Amino acid sequence: MEKVRVHKWSLDACVGHAKLLPKFQNQLIPSTKTLYNLLWKDELPLTLFELPEVLSRRQRGKPRISKHLNGKSIDERPEEVNDRNTFGHWESDTVLGKKRKGEKAAFTIVERLTGNYLAIQIDEKTTNGVAAAVAQLKVEYGDKFSQVFKTITTDNGSEFADFATFEALGTKIYFAHPYSSWERPINERTNRILRKFIPKGKSMNGFTPEDILSFADEINATPTKRLGYHTPEELFEAELDRIYSAN
Known part of the structure; x- marks a missing residue:
């Protein structure tokens, strides 16, 4: 939880990093999807607001509008x-x-x-x-x-x-x-x-x-x-x- 709260890691970063460490057995490490499911069910000691990327929505870019470029395109x-x-x-x-x-x-x-x-x-x-x-x-x-x-x-x-x-x-x-x-x-x-x-x-x-x-x-x-x-x-x-x- 410290990595999320203090260092602002995502849950996926925590899972991936844990798999690189010899002290953890891969079969005992929950998947990223499992952790996010637990988060949505309020079964993790974290809130959605501590992981703002969960609440963010992908936005499409705006149409290009003609404007003078500052240099090479x-x-x-x-x-x-x-x-x-x-x-x-x-x-x-x-x-x-x-x-x-x-x-x-x-x-x-x-x-x-x-x-x-x-x-x-x-x-x-x-x-x-x-x-x-x-x-x-x-x-x-x-x-x-x-x-x-x-x-x-x-x-x-x-x-x-x-x-x-x-x-x-x-x-x-x-x-x-x-x-x-x-x-x-x-x-x-x-x-x-x-x-x-x-x-x-x-x-x-x-x-x-x-x-x-x-x-x-x-x-x-x-x-x-x-x-x-x-x-x-x-x-x-x-x-x-x-x-x-x-x-």
Whole structure:
């Protein structure tokens, strides 16, 4: 129960991770479906509100609406990125607390192969805020930046109006179509997980930059079904090791 309440794991993550541990016998581990059935019957010491993904409903994307793109369209993105079989391709966006002037936000970016998620608090949801976040990443990864961030596909919001200029760092930048969040599915899905820590409408001004980083750390330490119940953190660190050892 601690993994769900404190670390915000899903029941499926708990089941999958348990199967990787030698201390549990697989035949004694209940299936994900069984646990969710027990939850709905109120036979688990958890409430539905501690697992908000159970209550969420999949929403279809809105129709595309013509709007000027901030740079190269996602339509120009190489097939290698679409296949999600190679490392270094990212999706990004911003997450806002309350919609008001002076409200802090988070610049979020997730690697498509490993699912590793970075969240950096910015002073405002503006081009300057986004630029400050990218500057932090450049300091973090130095001359390996373009190897870690080969491409970034981002939202077409006004805060990304100058984002194409970061191609000067050696990274190819692509923009999703307006009102087409489903074109950045991993980022959208992971941002919803971040909302477990920062509910929509709750001011982000009450959180420190360290808080935002720690929420991303929690997400990266969560086993994921798509990754064979390994964690994004494990796979990302392995990819970084390859980059740094090759040089």
